[in-house]
Amino acid sequence: MRHLAKRSVxxxxxxxxxxxxxxxxAVLEQAATRRGTTLAALIAEQDAARAGAEEPLASRLRVHALKLVSGEA
Structure with missing residues (x-):
């Protein structure tokens, strides 16, 4: 079973x-800190950029985190 951590925003x-x-x-928190913003602001930015309800926010955040780690974002 996967271990998930829930956050409310x-x-x-x-x-x-x-x-x-x-x-x-952890990756998203580090990215927010480096940018001098909050985790909530980073999440809101990704929420605004997603392609509506057909792109789940959790999936968008995972892909964004992977891009950050790989240097694509």
Whole structure:
């Protein structure tokens, strides 16, 4: 069984919960820190950039984290 860590954030004024593996959260937190922003702001940015409901936010965040690690983002 996969170990997921849930976080709650507010996006566009609505509370939502996102479940990711701890390694993905760590990459996203480091990216936010390097940019001098909050994790919530980074998540909101990725939420705004996704292709609607057909692209799940958790999937978008995982792909973004992978791009950060590989130097593509």
């Amino acid at each position: 507010r996006l566009a004024g609505h509370a939502t919960s996102i479940a990711l593996e701890p390694a993905f959260w």
